[in-house]
Amino acid sequence: MSIKLIASDLDGTLLTDCKELSPKTREVLDLAVQHGIYIVPATGRSFHSIPEMIRNYPGVEYVITANGGAVYSVREGKRVYQCLLEKESVEAAIAVRKRENMVLEVVIDGVPYAEEAYVKDPMQYLATEYGAKYIKATRKPVKDICRFAQKHAEELDSISFVCRYEDKERLYTSLDKEIPNIYVTSSVPNLMEVGHIDAGKGKTLLWLLKKLEISTEEAMAFGDADNDISMLTSVKYGMAMGNGTENCRKAAPYVTDTNEKDGVAKGILRFLSEAE
Incomplete structure (x- = not known):
């Protein structure tokens, strides 16, 4: 088969709404793995927020995380690529956070941190019922997120602003204008996600394809959101x-x-048959 790699977003894409792999999806992924095809989860999640069943799935050797901010080798249990935010970008983001008084999340070395009040009761900040459980299970609470971000300004994979739907477009314009050397994207309606200008799932997938000596003609990708x-x-x-x-x-x-x-x-079955 000419397909050698399949990259896929997780939430709303590879996973059902119950955050599971359907029996049919498992069957087809197993078929792809049997043909030597790399399966690469590509997510806005941090590495430690990825379900264990995905990290340990047969055929998953690499994981793209933080919207392209980092790539992990599952076998080696470590990062093989990263594209961290610049200190100047982090400082500008903190200034926006103070002015807008919005909840801030930051990711350091694959671990997400968020403001204490937000982790305690995410539904007050427009999180869904599932989202609230996910946030409580994965975020490490921090009392002063601005001070924390400033202290670790040279270590951040990404920053996310939790916002109201009606503020999203305005916030996008502000972030894009006021913070240098970033790209801004969104995976869910109440989140604006900020990464280094050279990150992003697309650029990072191209880096991984080059590393594995696979052409873009031999790759598939699936996604459901603007960040894909x-x-x-x-x-x-x-x-x-x-x-x-x-x-x-x-x-x-x-x-x-x-x-x-x-x-x-x-999609895999359709295009594998066409690619043969």
Whole structure:
């Protein structure tokens, strides 16, 4: 088969709404692995927030995390690539946080930290019921997030602002204008995510393809959100989920079924047969 690597977002893409792998998806992933195809989770999550069943899945040797901020070798249990925020960018982000008085999250070496009040009661900040459980289980609470971010300004993988839906467009403009050397994206409606300008799932996937000596013609990618667009447009077989955002579906070369209807599995089977 000419397909050698399949990269996939997790939430809303590879995983069902219950955050599971469907039986059909498992079956097709196993088929791909049997043919020697790399399976690469590519997520906005930090490394330690990725479900163990995904990190330890047969065929998963590399994981793209923090929206392209880092790549981990599962076998070696360490980072093999990173693209950290610059100190100047972090300081500018802190200034925005103080002015806007929004909740801030930061990721250091694959570990997410967030403001104490937010971790204690995420639903007050527009988190869904699942989101609240996820936040409580994965975020390390910090009393003074601005001081913490300043102290670790040269170590941050990424920064996220928790915002109201109605503030999102305005905040995007502010972040893009006021913070140097960054890219801004979003994986969920109430989050604006900030990474280094040279990060992003697309650029980092290209780095990994080069490392593995795989061409973009031999790669697939799946995603459902705006933060997946660069990845879907960087390879030949880029597929947006049927449940994806409008921007994602319009930008992707192809659209497959939803995450609840085995969209990833259907896309793999369709394009593997075409690629043979």
